[in-house]
Amino acid sequence: MENKSKHNQGVVVPKLLLFSIHLMEFISPYWGMRLAAFFFSKPFRYKRPEREVSIYKEAKKFSYKINKSSKRVACYRWEGSGPKILFVHGWSSRATNFYKIIARFRELNYDVYAYDALAHGASEGLTTNIPEMIDTLEEMMTHWGPVEILVGYSGGAFSSAYVAAHKHSIKKLVLISPFDKVITVFEKYFNMISLGAKASQLMLDYFTKKTGHQVEELSASQFSKAIKAKTLVIHDKNDREVDVGEGININNSISNSNLLLTEGLGHRRILRDSSVIQSLEFFVLND
Incomplete structure (x- = not known):
């Protein structure tokens, strides 16, 4: 039998937390839901690994206050005279998770931007959610615009696809390991904590009311049909966190999209793989 105390990202859910959620749920499903919702919305902040330190030190660092939340996000720029490229990280991550890709585009003299999402990295906040991450990206795009190339990873890819489909005109879009339906993320969490x-x-209803978005209707393969930018979707066949089928669905929904499938890289090493970076570079540099 599968050990449900283990998250598919390799994070072990503390037994005390599971016990607390189940106890609260037994007493009151509503309060059990509220406790579960809090931890669902709280990203892990991991220590920056040594491999990311160099690119972090080289960045110009500043902060920007997001109007909608009144919280400040930590921002980074590696200045260059070339086109403007923005990187959007995933859940429980940080901007410098793109360190190897950023280093390559620095060599190419691109004007590189990134930021830590709210409740991530050095940014303010304890909790966040996908709609808030989308709002943050929209505001950063407006503040830094015009951005020519947008690169998103995992949850950041979902946000990037949404923004590209709805509000901002960009030339090229790269979606790495994107998930398709938000409801699937919730269902995995429900299963993980039983x-x-x-x-x-109750939790689905709570988030719908809190964010103003019907959780069941948030699907990248649906809204991505409106994307006009030339797009590259990159996904690994052995991704155990976000099934490769989700990336394929998104790719098929975009009229001008190319699909790159890798093998043996999983969900995380895909950002550090030299062949992936070469393919991404070729896509960005060529019409």
């Missing part, structure tokens, strides 16, 4: 059906539905 949350009951009533509390699970």
Whole structure:
């Protein structure tokens, strides 16, 4: 039997937390839901690994106050005279997770931007959610615009696809390991913590009310049909966190999109693979 105390990202859910959620759920499904919702919305902040330190030190660092939340995000720029490229990281990550790709585009003299999402890295906030991450990206795009190339990874790829489809005109879009449906993310979490059906539905209703978005309707393969930018979708066949089928669905929904499937890199090493970076570079540099 699968150990449900393990997250598919390799994070072990503390037994005390599981016990607390189940106890609260037994007493009151609503309060059990609220506790589960809090931890669902709270990213992990990991120590920056040594491999990212050099690119971090080379960045110009500043902060920007997001109007909608009144919180400040940590921003980074590696200045160059070339086109403007913006990197958007995933959940429980940080801007410098792109360190190897950023280093390559620095060599190419691109004007490189990135930021830590709210509740991530050095930015303010304890909790966040996908709609807030989308709002943050939209505001940063407006503040830094015009951005010619947008590169998003995992949850950052979902946000990037949404922004490219709805509000901002960009020339090229790169989506690395993107997930398709937000409801799938919720369902994985419900299964991981063995949350009951009533509390699970309460949590979906809670987030719909809190964010103003119907969780079941947030699907990248649906809204990506409106993307006009030339797009590259990169996904690994052995990704155990976001199934490769989700990336394929998104690619198929975009009229001008190319699909790059890798093998043996999983969800994380794909950002550091030299052949992936070469393919990304070729896509960005060529019409």
